[in-house]
Amino acid sequence: MKFVDEASIRVEAGDGGNGSASFRREKFIPFGGPDGGDGGKGGSVWLQADEGLNTLADFRHSRRFRAERGENGMSRQKTGKGGQDVIIPVPVGTLVRDDQTGEIIGDLTAHGERLLVAQGGRGGLGNLHFKSSTNRAPRQTTSGTSGEERVLQLELQVLADVGLLGLPNAGKSTFIRAVSAARPRVADYPFTTLYPNLGVVRLGHHQSFVIADIPGLIPGAAEGAGLGIRFLKHLARTRLLLHLVDAVPSDPAQDPVTDAQGLAAELEQFSDDLAQRERWLILNKLDLLPPDDRQAWVDDIVSRLAWEGQVFAISGLAGDGTQTLCAAIMDYLENQARNQAEMDAARAELQETRE
Template identity: 55%
Template sequence: MRFIDEAIVTVKAGDGGNGIVSFRREKYVPRGGPDGGDGGRGGDVYVIADDNTNTLVDYRYTRRYDAKRGENGHSKNCSGKGSEDIFLSVPIGTTIIDTETNEVLGDLTELGQTLLIAKGGDGGLGNTHFKSSTNQAPRKCTPGFEGELKCLKFELKVVADVGLIGLPNAGKSTFIRQVSAAKPKVANYPFTTLVPNLGVVDIGKHRSFVMADIPGLIEGASEGAGLGIRFLKHVARTRRLLHIVDVKPIDGTDPVENARVILNELEKFSPELAQLPQILILNKIDQIPDEAELNEVCTHIVAELGWTGAVFRTSTLNGDGVDPVKYHLMNEIELERERELEDPIFADAQKERFERLEAEVRRNIEVQREAYRAAKRAARERGVIDDDDDDDDYDVQVEYVN
């Protein structure tokens, strides 16, 4: 499906209705006095997390949303009708940012979570409010208050517990096909995966987690080379990174150097992201049928990297070694979730870490985006691209399979 991970929209809450000046005029009721009603309240603007949408594409083309104003007051002390609130549906995982202050207004990570983004104006007062013993026929009322006007950035990051990282053609797409119902394209050439893919890994009854297959990184990705820089922000919410290394690359490159490329690019792009817990997957072990040689190669890779975390050997082609990885990940994630529920201090520390991570990733993505815009402006000036070409053409596609 078509997916856009960022959109800028303008929202305007409804203005309040005006109060009115009115006097009671009925037969046999002399000097009935003021009876002007208040204005109605303007509608608020909310965003709500909805699992029926996985894209911000609607906000790519409709960029302004206005709530209606409240009705003016009526005579006989009748207030005007308040306007209905409007709700903008966004995918789960959307962050709302005020573009003027760069303040994060909210982060919608749960189904049905709602956030007020623009408050409607209160209605004005009718002349009834201004009567007194010295002013029994006031001819004063007040207008309604204006609703809030905001320019907001909707930023979507896929909500996944585990992110797959690695060089192109390391076997990430085949891995996610083995453990979930996701069916990304698989072929024997680099950059087969051009877009993120999500899959739900089902371990058993009430035990599951979400895995994200991110397009492969290459050396220089932190400076904008390749595709990875555009999608690294989608692993900012993950609890674990699954680093997949091809033990016998078809191009004859060194697996150790390939792994170091990924580690270096993560560190350059986001030191906070590089600190996420990582699990090393030595993949394509079927390419080395001799067990002694395989042990030697795997031991060498782990030793050269100085890897101290968990290490697994897999063949995603035939599924060997995949199940232990699934159960290990599930156990780790469940333990972390339980600790967050039981230990408020740990939960707060986790929240702060993810906030720092998201802020760092957002900042670095914006740096790359500005470089992209500058390059397109320069190309436009040279006549290489059309004048109407969009500076923010960051459209991608995502497949999400439950």
């Protein structure tokens, strides 16, 4: 199935049914009075996250979803049947915006999570509600209200703990193949990866994390060059970025330091929050150098970049250094989770004290 991460759909909730103007007419009951029932409520439209989906491709063909109208009220105080709701399955990680206002309606990040996107109309009142001591035979009723109608913009942002960032041919797909069961395409030409790939890295019992390989970025990506903006947003949910750099480019005119600086600039231009996120420098393809020359090569790149964060030298193809890197990632994520749990506990304790 073709990967699609943006879609526009129209959702229409059902109108409420109208109230009934009816009178009780039975033998031996000459003054039966009003008995008109209320109209049924209109069906609503919901989005529901489904972990079995990984693309919005289905919405390329089905773009309109309409819930049932509520039935009108009936005699003998019978309320009309409510319209059936419509539940639309979407991938986990779908962000929902109102097309007209740009408002974020919701963010579906867990399997089974539901979001109401169009409320069904209320049913109208039957004439029974208008009976009074001075109005014994009311003929007033109310009509059901209209259901909500909206055009929604759906935006899929992949859910991953770690995001791979790099230029085309930096070796991201080779790396994710080396450390997980994911099998993205690998070739010796740019733009082999055309859509995000997710891989689960397992290190031990109950120790795993999800890593996302997004298509390579090119200069101008933050302004929309190539597919830059569409795929930079997939890094928004990640907790750690791995900046993969081809440390030994085949083109002598290509400089790893210039490549790394250019990509960092694109990141800053796209999002300050993303630029400030924890980012590790991963120097890849070290297997192309003699073992004795590798450390000096790495030290030179790090020095010219003035890099102060974590640095790892690996070979995704040979697997050298990948296990050490994955272990460090796991430690970082677990420490982050512990710190977050402690902060949440302290916040809850402070809240209880105030109450």
